[in-house]
Amino acid sequence: MPELPEVETMRRGILSVVGQRIAAVVRPPCRYRPIGVTPPLPRIRRRLTGNTIRAVERAGKRVVLVLETSDRLVFEPRMTGLVLLAEPPDREHLRLAIQLAPSGRELLFWDRRGLGQVRLFSPRQYAERLGLANLGPDALQMTPEQMRQQLKCSRRAIKVALLDQRAVAGIGNLYASEILHVARIHPARACQSLKIAEWERLHAATEEVLLEAVRHEGSTLSDGAYRNALNQPGNYQNHHRVYDRRDEGCATCGKGSVVRIVQAQRSTFFCPKCQPRR
């Protein structure tokens, strides 16, 4: 489930495409339902072919190629999508190939479940769709006060609110649990009930967890889905404190054991001893 650390790792892994020209865009034959591509492929081809890649950015959980025409090609991996500069895990889930010149290399979008999306935006469309009205400030680019301002009025549980990309961009289901554990905040606490000291702990924990996870190139869970741009697994799964560790002893306090609850139809993991309800 690519979240900020995984997507940032993908971004860094493909930086060598900057300066390359797009020679061709190919959709390989695929027995699965085609992934969403906007606009339709012939139009994408027309606008991409011959265009040069100026920069590779990240917008929350999306990888963004900035082109010399200022158009932006946005890769949205969602659950199982990968952006690769190497051989993909298999050929049958390869969704899009972008041939580069003069290197002759291929930038690939691979997606096992096919929930991912690839979109080409004009500068105006990009500002509209991924501007601050639709995508909140990046989780790693916020001050403690800004994080508090973005969330403090919500009646929702803090865990649920952290997943809202319009409030804070980049946090997903896995890192929300990890962050709240480090911040020692119960995931079901209403945002409105958090005290100043707790917002400060939340901000510090967000930076600590996400930066550590980026350093370890993200988390590859037991399904093996996530890979970096060279098709290698991440390492942060070996540092998870609570995620997917139900009934295991809490290594933080050494007393409690990890509990799983469901919030907004998604799993949440926490330690009741480290993260008391109040």
Place this chain on the structure above:
DNA sequence: CATATGTCCTGAGAGC
């Protein structure tokens, strides 16, 4: 407006 729920998708793993 804010918040809640349903939907898409494939493959791993559980259970019988």
Place this chain on the structure above:
DNA sequence: TGCTCTCAGGACATAT
């Protein structure tokens, strides 16, 4: 063993 079933959670459309 081999089958069926459930579940995983990104973003967004629709409902409350």
